[in-house]
Amino acid sequence: MTGPNDVTAPYQRRRFPATHHNHLCEKCLPNRAGTAKHGPMDATTARAPFRLDPEGGDRHAENAQLRDIAAAVEVELPDGVTAWAVPRHEALHRLLSDPRVAKGAEHWSALANGEVPETWPMIGIVSGKSMMTADGQSHRRLRALVSEAFTPRRTEALRPRVEQITHELLDALAAEAPGPVDLRERFAYPLPMSVISELLGVPEEDRDMLHELSVSIVSTSTGPADVLATQRAMYGYLDSLVAAKRRSPADDVTSALIATHDEGDRLNETELAGTLVLLIVAGHGTTLNLITNATRALLTHPEQLALVRYGSRSWEAVVEETLRWDSPVNQFPMRYALEDIDVDGTVIPKGAAILASYASTGRDSAFHGEDADRFDITRGPTRHLAFGHGPHFCLGAALARMQAHIALAALFDRFPGLTLADQPDRPDRPDRPGHPDQPDQPGHPGNPGNPGNPGSMAPLPTMISNSTRTLPVLLA
Numbered sequence: 481m482t483g484p485n486d487v488t489a490p491y492q493r494r495r496f497p498a499t500h501h502n503h504l505c506e507k508c509l510p511n512r513a514g515t516a517k518h519g520p521m522d523a524t525t526a527r528a529p530f531r532l533d534p535e536g537g538d539r540h541a542e543n544a545q546l547r548d549i550a551a552a553v554e555v556e557l558p559d560g561v562t563a564w565a566v567p568r569h570e571a572l573h574r575l576l577s578d579p580r581v582a583k584g585a586e587h588w589s590a591l592a593n594g595e596v597p598e599t600w601p602m603i604g605i606v607s608g609k610s611m612m613t614a615d616g617q618s619h620r621r622l623r624a625l626v627s628e629a630f631t632p633r634r635t636e637a638l639r640p641r642v643e644q645i646t647h648e649l650l651d652a653l654a655a656e657a658p659g660p661v662d663l664r665e666r667f668a669y670p671l672p673m674s675v676i677s678e679l680l681g682v683p684e685e686d687r688d689m690l691h692e693l694s695v696s697i698v699s700t701s702t703g704p705a706d707v708l709a710t711q712r713a714m715y716g717y718l719d720s721l722v723a724a725k726r727r728s729p730a731d732d733v734t735s736a737l738i739a740t741h742d743e744g745d746r747l748n749e750t751e752l753a754g755t756l757v758l759l760i761v762a763g764h765g766t767t768l769n770l771i772t773n774a775t776r777a778l779l780t781h782p783e784q785l786a787l788v789r790y791g792s793r794s795w796e797a798v799v800e801e802t803l804r805w806d807s808p809v810n811q812f813p814m815r816y817a818l819e820d821i822d823v824d825g826t827v828i829p830k831g832a833a834i835l836a837s838y839a840s841t842g843r844d845s846a847f848h849g850e851d852a853d854r855f856d857i858t859r860g861p862t863r864h865l866a867f868g869h870g871p872h873f874c875l876g877a878a879l880a881r882m883q884a885h886i887a888l889a890a891l892f893d894r895f896p897g898l899t900l901a902d903q904p905d906r907p908d909r910p911d912r913p914g915h916p917d918q919p920d921q922p923g924h925p926g927n928p929g930n931p932g933n934p935g936s937m938a939p940l941p942t943m944i945s946n947s948t949r950t951l952p953v954l955l956a
Contacts, residue, residue, distance in 0.1 A: 539839060600707070673768070
């Protein structure tokens with residue numbers, strides 16, 4: 481089985497002059513009060529777009545810079561396409577339910593003007609027709625067709641099957657003890673992929689291929705030829721899946737959607753395909769990253785693992801703190817401004833694209849406190865935006881949480897001596913935010929944001945997802 485880290489043709493980076501604000505300059509450094517030295521950005525303080533790293537080299541450091549600049553920051557994406565990132569919690573929370581913001585790409589001026597190439601790495605995400613890219617009545621219609629599969633009752637009914645798959649995967653891992661094994665590939669990936677595939681009726685032999693296509697769809701470092709090839713392969717496969725389900729309907733979501741399509745005008749062919757793509761990609765990718773990130777957080781913060789292992793804190797607390805501190809999604813595309821929108825002194829112009837900077841908002845010290853960079857499962861009820869907010873709140877949030885709770889509890893129960901196969905240099909590192917020996921600090925050899933260091937877990941090559949390509953562990 482090919483791992484989740486295979487992405488082709490890295491995006492060729494362009495160089496910018498030294499004046500480009502993609503570094504920690506004096507204007508963007510926090511002052512002693514913890515706020516940026518500059519004021520709200522307006523026409524007199526306009527700056528060149530902040531270029532986001534399409535390979536996601538050091539997301540948290542990049543996000544810290546964005547928060548220091550403004551509540552909304554114009555950013556450059558691959559191929560010179562621009563958008564506005566909203567990296568602060570309060571601003572994004574408001575914007576996610578603002579009626580002046582839409583999800584339909586027909587509201588994006590750059591796309592309408594032909595300024596977005598058809599081979600743009602993110603084109604499949606923004607142009608697909610599903611509830612994720614619909615507004616108003618269309619969004620409510622499409623969401624209603626899928627929501628029945630993700631009700632609290634249906635989600636809870638899946639618990640025994642999730643537990644069964646979890647223990648089967650752990651049995652397979654135990655046969656390879658002590659390892660090392662890639663826990664991301666062998667555990668965090670097959671669990672949610674099996675669950676969503678069974679819901680959709682995807683044959684087991686097709687799942688690895690669909691995962692690889694999903695990875696390519698959310699990659700922002702994919703070359704033009706591979707963008708088109710991925711689109712053809714994904715939609716070609718879905719055509720064959722739909723045809724097979726029409727011939728032999730089953731008790732699964734795909735068959736139910738086909739029946740809805742064939743019975744009337746509630747779902748057209750394009751929406752059927754777009755909905756299946758959304759369910760496949762989002763239905764396993766978020767949970768895969770969540771389990772990976774939570775496991776890594778616990779293994780690099782043993783004092784936090786001890787709290788949950790000895791009953792002082794719950795696995796639910798681990799999952800919620802991971803969602804805040806290391807969100808499975810970094811920059812989520814796209815929303816569009818229906819008119820000029822003032823975001824705490826910065827105006828996002830009408831027709832502009834907007835990124836929801838979920839990972840950044842989780843570490844916003846203005847909302848989460850001065851220790852926002854610290855992974856701390858004792859901080860109490862955690863309010864975060866990892867699953868969104870408003871009418872487009874993630875439909876599968878409860879299922880993702882349940883899988884993560886079950887997976888983490890069973891994993892550490894089966895392997896109580898689980899350790900990273902690639903330990904940071906200082907296992908006795910001080911556990912306080914900002915310390916240079918912390919593995920989550922920029923420049924530390926244990927930081928996944930240092931892919932050039934052979935001793936690190938390299939990040940996924942994308943600005944959309946947030947996790948590591950691998951999670952090598954020793955089983956004990």
